[in-house]
Structures are given as C-alpha cells and as structure tokens.
Amino acid sequence: MDWQCDITKTCPLTLLDTMRKAVMKLLTNRLSQIIAKHNILKGNNFAGLPGGSTELPIKLMNMILEDTKENNKPV
Numbered sequence: 001m002d003w004q005c006d007i008t009k010t011c012p013l014t015l016l017d018t019m020r021k022a023v024m025k026l027l028t029n030r031l032s033q034i035i036a037k038h039n040i041l042k043g044n045n046f047a048g049l050p051g052g053s054t055e056l057p058i059k060l061m062n063m064i065l066e067d068t069k070e071n072n073k074p075v
Contacts, residue, residue, distance in 0.1 A: 032049050032050060033050065035049055036049040036050050036051060036052070
C-alpha cells in the first residue's frame with residue numbers, strides 16, 4: 001500500500017536499512033578524507049578517494065594489453 005508520508009505505515013526494517021545506509025555513508029566519507037589527508041595509501045590504491053582518479057591505472061592496463069597484442073607476448 002502507498003504509505004502517503006505516514007511513518008506509522010512503514011515497515012521498521014525499511015527504516016533500519018535507511019539508517020544503516022546513512023551511517024555507512026557518513027563513516028565512508030570521514031574515513032576517506034582521513035586516508036587522503038594523511039597519504040596512507042600508496043601507488044594506485046587511492047583511486048576511490050577524494051582527488052583520486054582511475055585514469056592512470058586504466059591507461060597503463062590498456063598500454064600493456066596493446067603491447068602484448070602487437071608483439072605476441074603473454075600478459
């Protein structure tokens with residue numbers, strides 16, 4: 001049934017799931033900021049953090065695959 005913005009018509013599990021998602025989002029944001037600020041991750045392990053990018057690892061993998069195809073080498 002349509003809940004029509006009446007909280008008494010909702011399932012308590014729905015509310016718990018929403019709360020869990022909100023807490024996890026808050027925790028993930030704060031943790032990623034701390035990890036990025038203190039340079040805890042090295043190399044290409046920081047792609048999911050603020051200011052990180054997946055562009056370089058993707059380019060590297062693409063170049064390796066192209067080289068293996070052109071020169072008939074194993075990856």
